[in-house]
Amino acid sequence: MAKKVPEIPSASMADIAFMLLIFFLVTTTMDVDSGLERRLPPPADPNQAKTDIQINERNIFVVLVNAQDQLLVENDWLAIKDLRTKTKEFLDNPSNLITLPEKEVKDIPFFGPTEIVKNGVISLRNDFGTTYGMYLQVQNELVASVNELRDAKAMEKWSKKFVDLTVDQQDAIKMIYPQKISEAEPKKVGSVK
Amino acid sequence: MSKFKKDSTKELPSVSTASLPDIVFMLLCFFMVTTTMREVTLMVKIKKPEATELTKLTKKTLVSFIYIGQPTLQYQKVFGTEPQIQLNDQFANPTDILNFITAERAAREEAEIPLMITSIKADESTKMRIVTEVKEELRKAQALHINYSARKKVDLQ
Numbered sequence: 151m152a153k154k155v156p157e158i159p160s161a162s163m164a165d166i167a168f169m170l171l172i173f174f175l176v177t178t179t180m181d182v183d184s185g186l187e188r189r190l191p192p193p194a195d196p197n198q199a200k201t202d203i204q205i206n207e208r209n210i211f212v213v214l215v216n217a218q219d220q221l222l223v224e225n226d227w228l229a230i231k232d233l234r235t236k237t238k239e240f241l242d243n244p245s246n247l248i249t250l251p252e253k254e255v256k257d258i259p260f261f262g263p264t265e266i267v268k269n270g271v272i273s274l275r276n277d278f279g280t281t282y283g284m285y286l287q288v289q290n291e292l293v294a295s296v297n298e299l300r301d302a303k304a305m306e307k308w309s310k311k312f313v314d315l316t317v318d319q320q321d322a323i324k325m326i327y328p329q330k331i332s333e334a335e336p337k338k339v340g341s342v343k
Numbered sequence: 344m345s346k347f348k349k350d351s352t353k354e355l356p357s358v359s360t361a362s363l364p365d366i367v368f369m370l371l372c373f374f375m376v377t378t379t380m381r382e383v384t385l386m387v388k389i390k391k392p393e394a395t396e397l398t399k400l401t402k403k404t405l406v407s408f409i410y411i412g413q414p415t416l417q418y419q420k421v422f423g424t425e426p427q428i429q430l431n432d433q434f435a436n437p438t439d440i441l442n443f444i445t446a447e448r449a450a451r452e453e454a455e456i457p458l459m460i461t462s463i464k465a466d467e468s469t470k471m472r473i474v475t476e477v478k479e480e481l482r483k484a485q486a487l488h489i490n491y492s493a494r495k496k497v498d499l500q
Contacts, residue, residue, distance in 0.1 A: 167363075175374055183400040184397040185397060185398070186396060189487055193485070278471055278475065281468050282471060283468060285471055294396045
């Protein structure tokens with residue numbers, strides 16, 4: 151006589167299905183959109199008289215992008231992959247070079263008196279013919295260099311990443327490395343139609 | 344010991360759990376079908392540029408999208424191949440953005456308005472002329488918090 155095969159218990163089937171259900175509920179995050187976050191300057195006040203703010207040449211980091219997607223950084227042709235290093239050098243000025251922005255000793259919470267770059271400003275100007283992809287790459291490199299500097303500082307002080315710090319600690323680091331990127335009105339120079 | 348005869352205890356038949364897996368599977372299918380994004384139908388071709396310094400748009404309800412790109416094939420007869428701006432489900436001019444932002448604001452609660460983000464989804468080959476116009480309009484509309492939509496760049500070291 152053939153032996154009866156014991157039936158597989160189906161009681162746990164519901165539990166398995168529930169587990170699947172929860173798994174799908176958790177993982178279907180509906181393709182979270184991500185992107186580069188920026189803040190636009192407020193609209194220019196037409197009543198305000200145009201004032202020329204005198205900024206020392208050494209305090210401005212000029213980045214130009216032309217219609218052929220080429221970069222001109224501080225009057226030098228530069229490849230996009232070198233932009234990050236160059237920007238970091240400008241923002242940090244580690245060896246206190248005369249060509250890089252001025253430094254100043256300032257009292258910073260947690261850090262005490264620290265030598266920081268006083269008013270280094272990154273000035274970005276693109277052409278009307280620049281492609282959006284290139285523009286975003288440049289923006290990304292500039293933001294990345296600030297973030298890398300902040301991360302390095304946070305690592306040095308608290309051995310933590312910048313994002314893991316408390317708000318006060320983040321503010322202190324933001325004082326050392328502010329994100330000052332100014333975008334000039336684009337010019338129409340040698341654009342290709 | 345006839346008191347405890349097996350037959351004498353009238354037990355209620357337990358509810359059959361055989362159909363429970365089926366019910367749960369039905370739920371599962373329901374969730375799998377409905378959790379797809381309710382996005383507008385794209386009328387422009389968009390290939391997002393790549394970037395590394397990304398922030399996620401967590402509060403979906405507070406984000407308004409502006410799409411910029413070349414119209415898809417079916418619209419090219421009418422709108423040509425030049426990059427166009429798409430707001431909601433139609434093509435628009437840069438001057439329409441002010442109204443669009445106002446409408447988006449009116450749809451939200453007052454407390455949420457300062458937290459609103461405008462996400463610009465543009466094709467990477469778009470020229471900056473049109474993007475700059477959009478940015479100028481956003482400045483006029485006081486929608487200053489923007490997000491350039493991008494993909495995560497795969498680091499190849």
